[in-house]
Amino acid sequence: MFHPKRIVAPFRPVTDVYNGNVLTIAAALKMADSHFEQAILWKPGSRTTLICVAQAVKTYPGADGLQNLAHTNVMFPRGVIKGEDLVGITKPILSDIWVARMGRTSVTSGYSFTTPEGKCIASVKRVHVQVRDGKPVPWTNADREMATMDNPGEYSLPVIEEIPSGIDLAAFDTGCLEKSTTIIGPHHCNHTHVDHAALAELTLQGFFISGVSYEGRKYSFHYRYPAQKGQVVSCWVHKNLKISLLYGKMKEDKNYNLLLVALLDTISGRTSSL
Structure with a gap:
């Protein structure tokens, strides 16, 4: 369902790094958006779309020198980045995407962002639902055949926490x-x-x-x-x-x-x- 499965992540060291060694939450989400938009192979019909209903993101401190990595805003057309692909790009952050789960009408995608040394600095779990005319639409067998569920590095995905009961009360509640x-x-x-x-x-x-x-x-x-x-x-x-x-x-x-x-x-x- 996704191609390419690995790209060089769009990264801005001036704005995307907190405290010198942590990728910001906002940057991780934007990287996931960028990869999803570029890598989705399944093209919804004119009356069908994918709606994001939930996602979780986790960043991992400790990537010293993160702010010194190169500013990148490129994407390679091949599914796997090879050594020759990285010529002229100094120390990029790599973005991987894969299908983690397919439900009847939903698809869960996983994302990991790693340094050139292979250290995972963030991971994202995102759930989309296929919708037509406001109603969920089941996946076809052809859609499922396109979905390869291969986690490239066996990265653990963050758990999406359940909304506590009563949280959808009016915003003007005293809480x-x-x-x-x-x-x-x-x-x-x-x-x-x-x-x-x-x-x-x-x-x-x-x-x-x-x-x-x-x-x-x-x-x-x-x-x-x-x-x-x-x-x-x-x-x-x-x-x-x-x-x-x-x-x-x-x-x-x-x-x-x-x-x-x-x-x-x-x-x-x-x-x-x-």
């Missing part, structure tokens, strides 16, 4: 505080849709404003309602400082819809079935 408000613009969009990594980054801003240290930790994201360009979005942080909620509405609407729930580390004690 939440509003931290930021913005409008979804072109810079939040990827082609024709609002970028999932951009939405996740808005929830991270809520944690940052709350004074929560979040880099080098694990996050789970649950996408509850489709975001649209032009929406007013409001980020609320729960009082335990481990849940960030993103609500959105068009200017003419009266009520907000819950767009995204971000969970820091493990707070519910329950693992999602995704």
